[in-house]
Amino acid sequence: MDADRHDVTLTVNGVAYRRNVESRLLLSDFLRHDLALAGTHVGCEHGVCGACTVLLDGLPVRSCLMLAVQANNHELKTVEGLAGTDGAYHPLQQAMHDHHGLQCGYCTPGILMTMTAFLDEHAAPSEDEVREALSGNLCRCTGYQNIVDAVMAAAMRMRS
């Protein structure tokens, strides 16, 4: 069967893109291979690990469970869009660095996208709320404690 291809127009981190994609191309692979935005990591490819989490119209979603063609006319944000235009880290990125919230770093982009969206809605979260919000992102290095510490610290910093 001939490849089923579609034109897509979308915005990623404020930049508009227009591409022609095969319908079976996953959004995660589209970001990494077609747009060269390799900050979005691919772990399990079946929606369990959370490494590929991106924001779709502001909400965290698994990019491995969406087709690139489905992102047509939508707005995406990936980890590349978190830092300021001057290169300054997002408060959560800085806190992850300060609190050793990452070791190998593979899960980190997904955690950053999940938890920055969480912090936008929860200015003063409890530790339990943070742990629950983190439950969809697997990390095999840290044991999570330092990630939780980082999110709590970032929340405090973002409030002040």
Add this chain to the structure above:
Amino acid sequence: MKPAPFKYIAATTLQQALSLKAEHGDEAKFLAGGQSLMPAMNFRLARPAVLIDINGVDELAGVRRDAGGVRIGALRRYHQLQRDADLIGDYPLLGEALPHIAHPQIRNRGTIGGNLCHADPASELPALMVALRARLRTRSTSDERWIDASDFFVGSLTTDLAGDEMLVEIELPSLTPGTGSCFQEVARRRGDFAIVGVAAMITLADDNTCSAIRLTFCGVGETPVDASPQAAALVGHPVTEARIAMVAEEIADMIEPAGSVHATADYQRHVAGVLTERALTTANQRACNGR
């Protein structure tokens, strides 16, 4: 792990989606939230030749209220349901159960209709729909059907839907005043598949005796398990600890869980009994407090 090739069509109207399904039959799958279908396609367990994306069909995404209850469009996403204060106020069982469904990223995409059509026996919503006596409206190009939730789930991952039908709407009847509810679940981790989940609803009469009861389970059978007939032993009586314990014991005996690497069947039975006691006790308290 990438999906096998398929033809992708983004439907913009219900009629268009139904026509495409009628044309392609079992070769075609509707794509709603995709939180179960996409993993299956990534694993190539599912290889639809045609994928009909219904995310752009706005007429499936609304919530309507009328005198009899509420009608939820099949495309309504979990996070939208969670944030619908009116809906959660009217059906607290939903508010209590929704946070148990997967993780935030999944709830941002997954839809109520997709969940019910997937018919995963460990999923919370099918059990909730049976407890709430939901009615499901299906459409095909030529026909419309209303199916009671209790008749919709016919086996593990199997529903009563025909090849040319789509679940378009879920109707929840209004709750009788004096009803209290409770959802309880045990899973390895919040958001994981339920080892046992239970939905309980108790309606109390003016004299505080039980006038109606609903009790359903997820995770312990091929379909949602409706234990309301067993729980009906409470009807006509005050809801006492002793009577609840009796019902819990009977249910632990009655269910036939399959067991898994995470929980033996005996353990599931035990948990089902414990959760039954907790859920009925809390539902009863809430019914008392609400009156």
